[in-house]
Structure formats: structure tokens, C-alpha cells
Amino acid sequence: MHLSKHRMSSLLLAASIAVLPVLAQSREEIRLDISSSDSNRPSTAAAQKVLSKAYGQLGIKVNFIATPAARALSMWNAGKLDAVAAKIIDTGLPDSIKINVPIVFEEAVVFATRTNLSLDGFDSLKPYVVGYVNGITYLEERLRNVPQKETAPSLESLFRKLEAGRTDVAVDSRFSFCLVRKLGLNNIRILEPSLEKRLGYHFLHSKHQQLVPALEAVLKNMEKDGSIKKIQEEVMQEYMEQCTELSDARNKKAAG
Numbered sequence: 001m002h003l004s005k006h007r008m009s010s011l012l013l014a015a016s017i018a019v020l021p022v023l024a025q026s027r028e029e030i031r032l033d034i035s036s037s038d039s040n041r042p043s044t045a046a047a048q049k050v051l052s053k054a055y056g057q058l059g060i061k062v063n064f065i066a067t068p069a070a071r072a073l074s075m076w077n078a079g080k081l082d083a084v085a086a087k088i089i090d091t092g093l094p095d096s097i098k099i100n101v102p103i104v105f106e107e108a109v110v111f112a113t114r115t116n117l118s119l120d121g122f123d124s125l126k127p128y129v130v131g132y133v134n135g136i137t138y139l140e141e142r143l144r145n146v147p148q149k150e151t152a153p154s155l156e157s158l159f160r161k162l163e164a165g166r167t168d169v170a171v172d173s174r175f176s177f178c179l180v181r182k183l184g185l186n187n188i189r190i191l192e193p194s195l196e197k198r199l200g201y202h203f204l205h206s207k208h209q210q211l212v213p214a215l216e217a218v219l220k221n222m223e224k225d226g227s228i229k230k231i232q233e234e235v236m237q238e239y240m241e242q243c244t245e246l247s248d249a250r251n252k253k254a255a256g
């Protein structure tokens with residue numbers, strides 16, 4: 001007997017969700033502590049909304065903990081976290097299981113106060129003093145061939161160092177430009193083209209490997225029915241409206 005792809009998908013989802021009563025018997029209530037970026041960017045909000053919906057369908061409560069990247073890794077190694085909302089690089093997280101459905105994306109770009117720089121990929125940054133936020137494994141990996149680097153404890157510190165001339169350029173997500181506007185750092189620009197666009201995936205601690213089949217099935221279904229894309233688009237629209245409002249408010253205050 002041949003089954004349609006839709007029927008197979010439905011059977012997989014049903015079989016995966018059937019695991020949950022067994023899980024419920026082993027624990028009165030499943031609640032996961034999930035680390036999430038402390039930066040106000042669309043990928044952070046999108047990951048939280050996608051995961052809240054996915055885990056909600058499985059009857060699992062989630063608690064998102066906003067932490068800088070370095071702090072999140074420290075908490076992970078200390079066994080204080082159950083999952084990481086989203087990562088765009090597979091390495092650097094021991095005892096973790098990657099859920100193979102992309103839930104967010106990030107675009108790495110160069111921020112600078114100069115516009116006459118010629119850039120083409122991460123290796124083109126070698127002549128410059130490059131700033132980035134401490135503890136972001138993805139950037140540490142990509143900038144490994146750059147000899148002059150200056151880390152910052154936060155995005156605000158990163159951009160203030162750039163504005164003050166302590167770095168030649170800074171590398172972070174394109175979405176971080178909203179903070180540049182909020183801080184009124186009008187000399188900082190994004191240099192095009194972007195360095196790289198990467199997809200982000202959810203990572204569970206291996207101690208929760210029994211949740212993987214059900215969670216992956218739910219996320220695949222959300223990907224198929226367009227739920228993930230819809231969440232990403234809604235979050236991006238909200239973010240751009242917020243960013244524009246912040247910029248307009250600052251300009252009015254400066255003019256007044």
C-alpha cells in the first residue's frame with residue numbers, strides 16, 4: 001500500500017506526539033529553561049515565538065532566559081540550561097542535539113564610520129582592527145584569520161567603541177543597526193554587500209533526547225504549512241516599525 005506524502009507526514013506527527021503521555025508520566029510537568037540572545041533583534045523574537053508555538057503544541061512549558069553569548073555557554077557547561085533557542089554554527093556546544101529545521105536566519109555585516117573600505121568576505125577584514133561581541137562562537141570562528149580583534153561585552157559597547165575610533169570596523173547582525181539608530185550614532189553605516197547569511201537552528205541538551213522526534217516533527221509541520229515563515233515576516237515588520245519610530249523620536253527630540 002502506498003501512502004501520500006501528506007498522509008506520511010500526518011502519521012509521523014501523530015506517532016511523535018504519542019510519545020508525550022509517556023514523558024508526562026515520568027515528570028509531573030515538563031518545563032525547559034532555554035537561553036536566548038539578550039539582543040533586541042528579529043531573530044531573537046522569531047526564535048522565541050516559533051519555539052513557544054512548537055513546544056506549546058507538545059504541552060511543554062518554556063522559560064526563555066536572556067543571556068549574553070559567553071554567559072549562556074557558561075550556564076550550559078554548568079548544566080543550568082535545557083536548550084539554546086537558536087544557533088547559526090554547529091560547533092562549540094557540547095552534549096547538544098541539533099533540531100534539523102531552520103527557525104531563524106542571520107546576516108553578518110560590517111559596520112564602519114568610513115565608507116571607502118573595499119570588503120569581500122571575512123578575510124578581507126585582515127588589515128583592520130575588527131570589533132565584535134565577546135562569546136559569539138560564530139564570529140570567533142569566522143574571524144580566526146583576522147590578527148587584530150577587539151571584543152566588546154555588549155552591542156552598545158561594540159558600537160560606542162567603533163564611534164570612538166577604537167576599532168576600524170565592527171561585525172554583527174544586520175538587524176543590530178536599529179540599536180545604532182537608537183543610540184544616535186549617526187556616523188556609523190553598514191557596508192554592502194553582507195559578509196554572509198546563515199540559517200539558525202534550535203539545540204536541545206542531550207539529556208532531553210527523548211523530546212527530539214516529537215519536536216522535530218512539529219517544527220517540520222510548521223515549516224511545511226508556512227507558520228515559521230509567517231512568524232519571521234511578522235517579527236521583521238514589527239522590528240522595522242519599532243526601529244523607524246525610535247529614529248523619528250530621536251530626530252524630533254534633537255530638532256526640539
